[in-house]
Amino acid sequence: MEKVTVPLGARAYDILIGHGTLPTLGQAVAATGLEGRCVVVTNPTVGALYEQPVLAALTAAGFSASVCRVPDGERFKTAKWLGRIHDHLLEQGLDRHGFIVALGGGVVGDMAGFAAATFLRGIPFVQVPTTVVAQVDSSVGGKTGVNHPRGKNLIGAFHQPRLVFMDMAVLATLPRRELLAGMAEVIKYGVIADRAFFDYLRGHVAAILALDPQVMARVVGRCCAIKAQVVADDETETSGRRAILNYGHTVGHAVEAVTGYRRYKHGEAVAMGMVAAARIAHKLGRLDARAVAAQVDILEAFGLPVALPRGMDPNRVVAALGHDKKAAQGRVKMVLASAIGQVELVPLAPDEIGRLLA
Ligand code: NAD
Numbered sequence: 001m002e003k004v005t006v007p008l009g010a011r012a013y014d015i016l017i018g019h020g021t022l023p024t025l026g027q028a029v030a031a032t033g034l035e036g037r038c039v040v041v042t043n044p045t046v047g048a049l050y051e052q053p054v055l056a057a058l059t060a061a062g063f064s065a066s067v068c069r070v071p072d073g074e075r076f077k078t079a080k081w082l083g084r085i086h087d088h089l090l091e092q093g094l095d096r097h098g099f100i101v102a103l104g105g106g107v108v109g110d111m112a113g114f115a116a117a118t119f120l121r122g123i124p125f126v127q128v129p130t131t132v133v134a135q136v137d138s139s140v141g142g143k144t145g146v147n148h149p150r151g152k153n154l155i156g157a158f159h160q161p162r163l164v165f166m167d168m169a170v171l172a173t174l175p176r177r178e179l180l181a182g183m184a185e186v187i188k189y190g191v192i193a194d195r196a197f198f199d200y201l202r203g204h205v206a207a208i209l210a211l212d213p214q215v216m217a218r219v220v221g222r223c224c225a226i227k228a229q230v231v232a233d234d235e236t237e238t239s240g241r242r243a244i245l246n247y248g249h250t251v252g253h254a255v256e257a258v259t260g261y262r263r264y265k266h267g268e269a270v271a272m273g274m275v276a277a278a279r280i281a282h283k284l285g286r287l288d289a290r291a292v293a294a295q296v297d298i299l300e301a302f303g304l305p306v307a308l309p310r311g312m313d314p315n316r317v318v319a320a321l322g323h324d325k326k327a328a329q330g331r332v333k334m335v336l337a338s339a340i341g342q343v344e345l346v347p348l349a350p351d352e353i354g355r356l357l358a
């Protein structure tokens with residue numbers, strides 16, 4: 001099993017990446033010092049596939065575990081369903097020695113993590129991410145939360161997990177579109193931090209699409225290592241360093257908002273946003289044309305969209321940019337690449353972004 005550590009002092013934790021390792025989850029959790037009672041939070045889709053092996057692994061290691069299912073979907077990542085998780089924890093008599101196991105994609109992970117952050121003023125939790133997005137991004141770094149009718153992820157807390165445990169074999173059941181959307185976030189790491197990794201991805205498209213266990217472990221491991229370092233440098237996104245993880249997200253979020261969060265997977269919108277950011281950087285004289293083309297090529301190789309949706313009114317995208325929760329004094333800090341593997345934060349007014357997008 002590959003191990004990446006998130007170096008956060010007293011709150012440091014390991015990310016364990018293996019293949020076919022779900023039966024060893026209980027031992028890995030026990031090794032962190034957790035004991036007693038836990039609640040596995042999942043959804044019906046993931047639960048039907050993996051809840052039994054997870055429960056078996058936990059009970060075999062001496063834990064007493066129950067399951068709390070929330071409905072499958074971003075629209076259920078709400079205060080209401082967070083409350084249902086709290087209800088279940090209370091019904092099970094979980095006390096401050098108990099813990100949560102988040103089994104699923106980013107929706108389950110964010111919401112279960114926030115339940116852990118808020119229950120009895122904070123209990124530990126373990127992430128068992130089952131999508132590519134969750135494995136390379138949402139399960140690492142401690143951002144937890146739920147959506148509010150006024151926007152995504154507006155209610156939340158930083159709460160680091162005690163352990164992130166990944167069995168890459170679970171990706172075999174992940175719908176193809178989810179796998180591809182997750183690859184946008186993977187490619188993002190190459191652009192923001194590691195040219196050699198970007199080139200590795202270009203050379204291993206077929207192996208990744210075939211879910212080659214060794215290649216996938218290396219890919220996910222490298223993403224986690226990059227994220228772990230960024231999170232260690234700027235855990236609560238105060239210095240600006242952590243904001244580099246939002247490469248492609250400025251325009252991506254705007255596209256998601258304009259299309260009502262229904263038409264595109266988040267990763268698909270991020271793919272469009274990465275190309276938009278690359279073109280903007282090129283127009284500003286910051287990035288050469290070859291680096292733009294390289295991003296377009298690799299995103300297309302993974303079947304991801306690279307152009308804004310046909311017929312989409314750019315004015316609506318610009319209007320949505322203004323609502324970006326990271327906007328300050330009317331300017332959006334956009335992450336722009338100066339080369340593959342190197343990015344900077346550049347404050348731009350939404351109108352300016354609109355002009356550069358045209
Ligand atoms: P998701 O959690 O909705 O999962 C996608 C779909 O795949 C769901 O239908 C799910 O039931 C299904 N699924 C999950 N694992 C499966 C498996 N192994 N086999 C079969 N089906 C499976 O979506 P996601 O892309 O994982 O996560 C998106 C969420 O993550 C968003 O809410 C986003 O805000 C959040 N996010 C958070 C962070 C963070 O830092 N906390 C970072 C990125 C994204």
Ligand code: GLY
Pocket residue numbers: 137138140141143242245246
């Ligand atoms: N997904 C962005 C972050 O964790 O900061």
